Amino acid sequence: MVKVTFIEADGTRRDIDAKEGEPLMYAAKDAGIAGIIAECGGSAMCATCHCYLASAPNGPLPDIEPAEEDTLEFTAHEPTDRSRLTCQVIVDDRCEGAVFEVATGR
Secondary structure, eight states: OEEEEEEOTTSOEEEEEEOTTSBHHHHHHHTTOTTOOOTTSSSSSSOTTEEEEEEOTTSOOOOOOHHHHHHHTTOSSOOOTTEEEGGGOBOOGGGTTOEEEEOOOO
16 A cells, blocks of 8 residues: 545645555545545546646656546636646555645635
């Protein structure tokens, strides 16, 4: 398991365990992270699992693929260069210690 931290909209920090090889969205949903709705079930269509990568101490996460980038263009919350869809982040050792902020209407 890989330890990841989510910061919810109210500032609550939640450390969760994520299974390697699976989308990070699954672990966030299983842990009940507020704001990770995942309406499309992980197909990069709805952006209801949008987060901002705050830090990744074990190296950069894999690059954003075109489908993720296209979906982020139409997200309800302002995309930034730190935006990621957790359904498209496949957990591996680079995710260990990473911190994600759940997207909010900033």
